[in-house]
Amino acid sequence: MEYVTLNNGVKMPKLGFGVYQISKEDCERCVLDAIKVGYRLIDTAQSYFNEEQVGNAIVKSGVPREELFITTKVWIDNYGYEKTTNSIMASMEKLKVDYIDLVLLHQPFGDYYGSYHALEDLYEKGKIKAIGVSNFYPDRLSDIASFNKIVPQVNQVETNVFNQQIYAQKNMEKHNVQIEAWAPFGEGRNNMFSNETLIKISKKYNKTVAQVILRWLTQRNVIALAKSSKIERMKENFEIFDFEISDEDMKKIALLDTKTSLFFDHQSPETVDMFIKLIKERKNKE
Ligand SMILES: NC(=O)c1ccc[n+]([C@@H]2O[C@H](COP(=O)([O-])OP(=O)(O)OC[C@H]3O[C@@H](n4cnc5c(N)ncnc54)[C@H](OP(=O)(O)O)[C@@H]3O)[C@@H](O)[C@H]2O)c1
Numbered sequence: 190m191e192y193v194t195l196n197n198g199v200k201m202p203k204l205g206f207g208v209y210q211i212s213k214e215d216c217e218r219c220v221l222d223a224i225k226v227g228y229r230l231i232d233t234a235q236s237y238f239n240e241e242q243v244g245n246a247i248v249k250s251g252v253p254r255e256e257l258f259i260t261t262k263v264w265i266d267n268y269g270y271e272k273t274t275n276s277i278m279a280s281m282e283k284l285k286v287d288y289i290d291l292v293l294l295h296q297p298f299g300d301y302y303g304s305y306h307a308l309e310d311l312y313e314k315g316k317i318k319a320i321g322v323s324n325f326y327p328d329r330l331s332d333i334a335s336f337n338k339i340v341p342q343v344n345q346v347e348t349n350v351f352n353q354q355i356y357a358q359k360n361m362e363k364h365n366v367q368i369e370a371w372a373p374f375g376e377g378r379n380n381m382f383s384n385e386t387l388i389k390i391s392k393k394y395n396k397t398v399a400q401v402i403l404r405w406l407t408q409r410n411v412i413a414l415a416k417s418s419k420i421e422r423m424k425e426n427f428e429i430f431d432f433e434i435s436d437e438d439m440k441k442i443a444l445l446d447t448k449t450s451l452f453f454d455h456q457s458p459e460t461v462d463m464f465i466k467l468i469k470e471r472k473n474k475e
Contacts, residue, residue, distance in 0.1 A: 190229065191430055193412060195342040196365040199319045201291070202258055203407045204429065205230030207371070207414040209237055215418055220246035222420045224257075226427050232345075232414050234262035234295055235280060244285035259284060262295035262323055262345075263308075266468050269300045273307035281316070291319045293345055297329040298461055302337075309339050319343065323371070324455045327360040334364040345369040348411055350387065350402060351379055353446040358411070369412040373402055375451040386445060390438050397425055404429040405442050 191203040206223040208216055208231065216239040220231060224246065233243045240261060247257060261284065267276035277292060292308055294301050301322075308320040321343030322333060334340045344361055348354045348370035358368045375381050387398045394401065399415070403426055406413040415426040434442075453460045 190227070191407060193367055193410065195319050195367055196340060197319060197342055199290070199342065201319070201343075201367070201412065202228075202230040203412050204228070204403065204427065205232050205258070205260070205412065205414045206423070207232040207416040208239055208243060209234070209371075209416060211237075211239060211416070211418060213239055213242055216242035217245045217249070219418050221250060223423050224250040224252055226420065226423045228423070228427065229256055230258040230260070230412075230414075232260045233284075234264065234293075235267060235276060236262070236264040236295060240280055240283040244283050248285050254286065258290045259286060260291040260293065261289060262293040263304055265296050265299050265464060266471070268294075268304045270303040270307045273304040274311065277307070277311060277317070288315065289317050291321060291343060292317045293321045293323045293343065294325075295323050296464060297322065297325045297455060298464060301333070305333060305337055309337065312339060321345070321366070326455055327357050328456075330357070330360060330366065331364065334366060340364060341366050343367045343369050343412075345371055345414075347372050347375075347450055347452060348406065349373050349375045349451065350381065350384070350405070350442055350445045351375060351447050352450050353443070353448070354411075355446065358409070367412065368410075369414065370406050371414055372451070373406055373413045373415055374399065378451045384445070386441055390434070390441065393438070394432050394434070396429075396432060399426055400429050401434065401442075404432065404434055405439065408434055408439065 192200045206228040211219050261280045311317045312320050319342040321341040323345040344366050361368050382398050391398045391401045403413045
């Protein structure tokens with residue numbers, strides 16, 4: 190495993206296992222399999238509703254706590270100083286840990302300043318080892334990094350061959366914030382796994398398209414989160430540190446960039462509306 194050193198000196202694995210869209214029923218098994226394969230960075234979120242199952246796997250794995258790197262994210266519904274503090278204590282209980290390695294604010298909407306201050310205070314108390322944000326596009330990232338006591342350690346944004354985040358990464362580097370990729374495979378959208386350029390490159394290195402994608406990210410110093418519910422694919426996705434993509438092939442992959450999200454644009458007002466609707470729907474279900 191390769192590591193990055195965050196702006197506060199904390200070491201973070203360059204490759205992790207994400208549990209978005211893994212059901213409560215399947216999550217404990219998936220995380221146990223991932224840990225068995227060798228993953229040490231596990232990425233969950235309050236809004237994935239599987240923190241408890243991640244916690245069960247952490248306990249059952251028998252791997253010493255200090256070898257694991259656990260990330261969770263605060264959902265917008267829990268924004269504001271008090272609610273964020275309480276929600277993180279609840280996450281910690283579900284995860285069955287007495288500290289969390291990295292806590293991110295999941296979205297750049299609502300009272301994210303109040304929440305960020307809660308993260309800073311828990312960080313200073315040692316309850317969180319690193320703090321950060323997610324989906325903070327360059328304007329919001331510069332904002333939060335410039336007007337707070339602690340510069341975020343990480344910003345997790347959609348990053349894949351079709352949405353490469355080159356400018357966003359430069360801006361993060363300017364602020365000393367580490368970029369982390371969600372949806373490195375774009376959840377399979379845009380026929381990523383059958384892209385001709387990627388297939389050609391993968392054959393050259395005797396690797397799969399998935400391995401080329403994850404290697405390309407980590408070679409760009411982007412932390413990559415891969416998700417699979419199948420142990421064979423977990424193994425495949427983990428075997429990326431035994432080859433190097435040449436500069437020439439890195440340039441070919443660079444040409445695939447459309448600078449457009451495969452999902453939604455966090456800077457559009459429709460996205461804000463979408464999240465507000467989601468929050469209301471979830472409240473109505475409670
Ligand atoms: N911060 C945010 O807003 C945010 C948003 C989305 C995701 N995330 C994080 O990022 C993680 C990864 O993103 P993601 O889960 O959305 O999508 P992803 O990793 O881009 O794609 C996952 C999909 O790819 C398939 N897959 C995995 N490995 C494969 C392989 N080697 N060959 C072929 N198909 C493969 C999986 O299918 P199988 O499971 O069937 O193998 C699954 O359908 C998440 O789990 C989550 O932790 C964060």
